[in-house]
Amino acid sequence: MDGPLIVQSDKTLLLEIDHPLAAECRRVIAPFAELERAPEHVHTYRVTPLGLWNARAAGHDAEQVVDALVKYSRYPVPHALLVDVADTMARYGRLQLQKHPVHGLVLTTTDRPVLEEVLRSKKIAPLVGSRVDPDTVLVHPSERGQIKQVLLKLGWPAEDHAGYVDGEAHPIDLREDGWQLRPYQRHAVDGFWHGGSGVVVLPCGAGKTLVGAAAMAEAKSTTLILVTNTVSARQWKHELVKRTSLTEDEIGEYSGTRKEIRPVTIATYQVMTTKRKGVYAHLELFDARNWGLVVYDEVHLLPAPVFKFTADLQARRRLGLTATLVREDGREGDVFSLIGPKRFDAPWKEIEAQGYIAPADCCEVRVTLTDSERLAYATAEPEEKYRFCSTTATKRRVVERLVKKHEGDQTLVIGQYIDQLDELGEVLDAPVIKGETSNAQREKLFEAFRSKEIGVLVVSKVANFSIDLPEATVAIQVSGTFGSRQEEAQRLGRVLRPKADGHAAHFYSVVARDTVDQDFAAHRQRFLAEQGYAYRIVDADDL
């Protein structure tokens, strides 16, 4: 009685975090339940088949899961749920992918009817070869990822015993001089390495690059790193040279401008998906070397063609890094089955409490439009409405006031529409970084910002990801990609690097009242609200 957990019949678990047993309970349920929401008082976890299968893969059995639920639950656990947990977990491992000494990759079963059932599926048929014996069927090695994905969808996840290729060995070591891997980073690396492949979810600014570097130091083999853009690629390179035994010459950049293939190669998603004469010209990079590890930075942005190719890379270790595994296209499941399951996840607020990311004050500034703006908004074409209300002149004046209020702080103004940004740049007398800004120019501006030569920087969505601006303390968002939750999180992430003096970061979202802007803002804030960031709402007039 009086446990911290309430088990709901829809398989969500409510964890009351002020309860004395909450921390203990969180550790016990973390292996099988996904953290869904982490607001202030009650966190929501969800028990999914995927989570249960991952728990099985990590060596937990159904009895442990049931015991954990029963032990910490405040109310009796619905029987149907317990039965379902046992049933679901029993489905894992009936099918196994194995290396056969004679036949190569095979799918075997401990339960013949299951094999018969899946072989009857139209989606499995093209992926398998002939039957070796009643319990074994050949699998084309190139279809290893595909068959795992399809089996997962059929509800009979295969246990992959076929192992990984070691890849071409290459010495890589962490150089921990004057710094150390943080405990959660170590947990993340261990979790990943133990599981073989998978995704690590850490808040922006929590040091995902170091997790990647540490994983490389574990693998000690040639590594392919896929990142979102060139600036990010340079930052990765910089960080690797600084933190590991790797030298400049050992790290290659494979982007639009340079095509170097070195023991550690950093490529951009963009170049991987560039088509020439209807074919992906650069996909052979995957085969260019015998990679022992493939790292996907910002895995939630993984483009579809790379997905397809990743399916063929199942024999290599894969590490996905992200801050927000919310894909607006809903393909989270594909990420899990192709890259691997989630190996580590930490609530943002927990990392903040440990002091590794800066506390942030999130604030929604409500701007009341003038009557003429409202009328113009009401008559705008539906597809133009958002653009109109998010770029109004009233908003611009509010931004000016906010920048003035934080004079002396390093401030980023982030927006979606280039005209609006140009206009703001002019008014605020600040440089603007947008898509057409050259990489050299970008680096120069970022450097100037870091060294506090410039106090205010106006950036477009190119700065959403992987830009290391430790000194930014204020971010002002004026417009965004409609209701994208992960964009909001990424933008907040720009100011979460811990500050030298330890003070809090400020994140302002300027929103036009009574327009779609407000609806989108509500949706955008959901992820962060669920991570425990309580938005304050302030009237522009009260500033």
Added chain:
Amino acid sequence: MTAPQSAPRATRATAPRTLAEELRGRGDEAVAALLRARPDLLNPVPTDLTQLSARLSSRASVLRALERLDRFTLQVAEALAAAPEGASETTVRNLLAGPARVKPHPGAEPVDRAAVTAALPAALARLREQALLWGPDSALRLVLAVRETLAPSALNPGRTGLGPTFAEATAGMSPARLQQLLAGTGLPPTPDPVTAVTALTALLGDRKRLGALLDQAPPAAHGLLERLVWGPPTGTVPDAARQVTAEEARSPVEWLLARGLLLPSSPGSVVLPRELALHLRGGRTHRTVDPAPPAVAPVVGRDPDTADRTAAGQAATAVRTVEELLESWSLTPPPTLRAGGLGVRDLKRAAALLEGTEGDAAFWIELAHTAGLLAPDGEVDEVWAPTPAYDAWLQQDTAERWTLLARTWLAATRVGRLTGTPDGKGRPRAALGPELDRTLAPSVRRAVLTRLAELPPGTAAGPDALLPALRWHRPLRGGPTGPDGRDLRDQLTGWTLHEAELLGVTGRGALAAPARALLDGADPAPVLAPLLPEPLDHVILQPDLTAIAPGPLLTPLAQALALAADIESKGGATVYRFTPDSVRRALDAGRTAADLQAFLAQHSRTPVPQPLAYLIDDVARRHGVLRVGAASSYLRCDDPRLLDEVLADRRAAELRLRLLAPTVLAAQAGPETLLAVLRTMGYAPAAESAEGDVVITRPDSRRTPPRTPPQPVPDGPARPDDALLAAAVRAIRAGDRAATAVRKDPVAGPASRASAAVPRTAAADTLAALQTAVLLGERTWIGYINAEGLSSQRVIDPVKVEGGFVTAYDHLSDEVRTFALHRITGVAEVEE
């Protein structure tokens, strides 16, 4: 009640000669116990003990009684049936456990002699109580129909696997052949077949002499016997009836045939006589004897407290599930199929609503129906809708509501799980449709729960653990076997455990405290109530616009929250989410923003988060700016002054006019009335097309007229209560006294024949006389009324009395035919 007892006591000195006589000697309590155990005998109440004994000897009644015996008692009866008439208790014990100094057959399972000895008297007492057995312990007599049913024969070896006795197997054999067999076994010839059979039977019953004879048998013959020893006792051989002598015998089969150790049972098969089989078995009728029920194993011990709490949680869920289903069907009642029942699509929808499988949905639906909460409404387009009883049920507290569901379930014969299985014509059965009744269901449910109740509290057992015990207690009540080789009981056992868990009768597989009360016939509600969680008066508000009720809420709070927020997740707790729509809904229902804020602040453990406060204020600010109203007609006019004039006119008051705009008036009266009134007022209005009318419809909750819940299909007659039993026993005694005092000879004697009248006897006497005639193979004279109503007299040789019919050779028509018992007016002896 004392008088009837004194009379039989007088005859106690000599052993009773018939069952009726013995019944007369039994006390009233014993007769009442018999009637309680076999309530079918009470329909109608027998007039006297002779009639009672005739009725309880009928095959149908005997089969019904045998079906309800446990395995050991049945084995005792089977052993008695395999033994000669009048066997003693010691004989029976030896047949079951093997004689003390005889080596048991290697194929037999070891028997716990002490356990058999201990259990035997109780088993005999049970048989005696049910009047399947009578006579003293030294000469036990099975009721004829029991013996006929259980005695092994070549065609029907039964569970003993024994064959017919030597005498039965040689019936009809030529005297010459019998002499050949005598010679084959080395016995002296006898003058006639009867003595020959006696001599041979004596040899088979003599352990020493028979052993010596078998020692001479060729080894292959031993192997042959070994194959038949545990049954089936018949084997196929070509030309089994060949009259081979000991000298001519070449093969092992012939060696055995020549000595009568195998006997022909048909031209192509031989049978092992029962005496020889028993000898080979070491004297035992059963390979395995189970004097005690098998222990329920394996079982899982859990904390009884956890079990009770889990069950209570599930009980609350069960009540909520039924309520959720019926609330949904209040607004959108599903139609009934033409053949009765519920369409597949509606079942699927219900399953989705209840977040369960279709099987579970069918279970809840059937339960609601059987509990009288759901019924067809009887309208032209018939739908399934909640009954008025449902409204009354809603008023009760959770424990009381659960009690109704659990009681209903325990007694219900309808089995929702059968939904979707193919019926006789191969079509899937519909939920709430026909053919879902299984009379076995309530008895299996009770049996399963009783077995669970016998375990220590908190102990859970699965179907595999329970089934051996269930089978032991009622070996003959398995129901039909399905295509997967599992009988109905196996299936019902699994379903019962599943449903018990769903309903909260068990918690994590262990019987919960409220269910124990339920089984004992007590009221489970007071036991359940303290186990249910206490309702809360507060929620936790979170900045992500959710409110979490960490337990069941007080009803007014739950209703208010459900109005202002959408329910996202249900279970022990409830998660509410505030959205602009949900807040608008609350405002529509008459709450104000300040009111809502105050309500939330009052019931929240945490301060109202700012985003939530903003959400409510934002919605409230825009709420009601646009106004919508209902009017039945309108009046418009380009001249505002004219409208003012109409509005000011007192005669227009009844129209309830309202000025919406300077040039528009809305009226609550319909256009016709408006036109008429305006005309009487002296205006000349013109009608406009009907567009603009606002018609408000609100969905009405559907209710059926009052309905009685469907009754479980009775599995045989109802359990008689003590008052009925006492009355019945008194009536039987009274009738019996009358019968025995006035008429000594139940069968009409020659005197009535002399008058050449049709024989007339009482129905019970007729039955008894015919049964006697069958037993003794006597010729009988009967009066018979044919289907046209013409009476006639016939002389018949009765062969069988069964199911209300007499099968007999009719001398009049010179053929074997059946006579309906109720058309036989009477019976008389035929003078030879």
